[in-house]
Amino acid sequence: MRLCLVDDSETFLTYLESLLRAAGHADITTWDTAEAFLGSLDRGCPLPDLVLMDLIMPGMGGLAATRRIKADPALADVPVIMLTVSDDDGNLAAAFEAGAMDFIRKPPRRLELLSRVDSALRLKQAIDERKAREREIKAEKEYIAAILEYSHDGIAVVGPDGRFTFVSPGMERVFGLPADTYATADRWLDVAFPDADARRDLHESLSPRPAPGHVWQRLYPFADKNGQRRACQIHFSTMPHGDLILNIQDVTLFEKQKEDLLKKHSRHQKDLDAAAEIQQSLLPRRFSMSDSLKFAWEFMPCEDIGGDIFNVFPLGPNHVGLYMLDVSGHGVASSLVAHSVYNFMHYQRSTLVDRSEGRIEVVAPEVVLARLDDEFPFAKFSKFFTIFYMALDLRTGTARYCNAGHPAPLCITPAGGITPLPTRGTIIGLSGFAPFPAGELTLAPGDKLLVVSDGLADSCDAGGGCFGEAGVRAVIARHAAAPVADLVAALRRVSREFCRDAPPRDDVSVLGVEFLRPKA
């Protein structure tokens, strides 16, 4: 540490310096007048940690110099030990009054001098350390205050007595209310939260004190200073001594966006639901047909609206037509195309029955499919579809069918024979790429025909295992002799059990017809 010795006696200075150096003090400077010493400090020399100064010197003298040191805030911390030959009480009192921390009588006794110097230096060091720590604490405090000051969120602390012990400037930014609003938590609730439910909930949150460290958050509607309705999110954190910290964020804009998005979503969902309902309303009424034919169906739509549709209808007096189609993809576009094909395939239209020149003639399925291919080129909707279409003569049980890429329908005899209908052409939409070959079959009384969409075999359980064609055939084998309604219902039941809670990825359609007897 740095020592300065000030004395007008050169002899004494030399003696004092050598004494101190011998005791291990290395950084020592000496001055023969108080003016010279003070001048060195004014010039910016490093501050000493201890000054030993003669009381009586020519010029300024020790007392005046000490007073000047103590009067200067930059120097006031430098301790001064006064050296004096006089043990006059008046002089000592004056020395202490001037600000000296101690005095040493001349001539000094070596041990006493060194002890007093050491103890003064220790004291100085302790004071320096404390002051440094104080500066650190002050800087830290100012930093924390600045964080609270500039944080955009409102930060407030409520004491166990329900009074605010701290309110950050951010609270003003969020609520825009005068300072006296924050006298007590209750007053703040009354002014800022007109919504009774929010006020009650907040009141409950502010009253009991859960364990320290407990943190929770909630959204509340509030009113700003202009009475505008806004929303804030409050994080509550409890402190060890029962204080409750509130971090408050204005989330009005965020909440508004969320609300708009939900509204939009619900509107879209309603649209989708309505579209799905319309699609399902187009499906045939169940089980109704003539004495010669019974039919049954199941439709399990996927969550998103899909592109499956099917129908069974009379074609003139002696024929029945049926089809099932599956438009590629799903969603509104696929559903619209399905609806459009449904209209095209409406049995009163000339697509299916030729009524020209007074005749009523069933149009051959391969011609119907060629017309569809013409009407629905891929380029038109960027969609293709698969379709199975069949016209059945109720008088004989003979049927003519055409299959455009649809899974092969199965012909089922009561004895359990299962025959896939072999004839199959390409999908609809390739603009006449290939003709659609027609197939023929004859149904005997009791025979059934089962048409399913690929969604059935593709039905998956939650683990991704597929129901598969084997699953379909197993159900058919058990219900081959049962009425068609039982067979179709069993397919629905077993496939649903297989999938458990996994929603269908695609529409699943099952249509079964049973030829009972030839029409008289």
Added chain:
Amino acid sequence: MQFSQKETDQALILQMTGEIVMDGVAEIKADLERLAGESPQPALVVDLAGVTFMDSSGVGLLIGLRRICLERGKAMSVGNPSPSIKKLLDMLRLTDFFAVHTTAAPA
């Protein structure tokens, strides 16, 4: 689903990988159609060797690419479908439509 492209004098080869399903198709359809339309080669090969699964949107994608090629007088073919995709294309009777073959590049 991802794709990379390879070019020979005769063909632009689009090598597809992963699953070709609806969401993925929507993402890369425009890129593929642009490449199919702008390539200077007289042929386009869509190589499905790295494709594990394809749904009907994938079929639609291929039909769209074929149409673009035809409009510009290019040949289009589909290479190396996995057995399950081959089965799908067979069921839809599209094997000839896409000139499906099992070598990476046309001879």
